[in-house]
Amino acid sequence: MDESCDCGHESRTTSHTVNECSLRAFTGSVHDIHQAREEAVKWIEELDVVTL
């Protein structure tokens, strides 16, 4: 089973995806995420990320 991220990171966690992933990192600031939370959630849900 391959649980590594597309970018090569060893684990494809939500935290990695949102905060670290060079391929998928959200381009907005934390403030933007809070301000557009529904949009951000939708963005996350559309990713093929395994959430815990």
Ligand SMILES: [Zn+2]
């Ligand atoms: Zn990644």
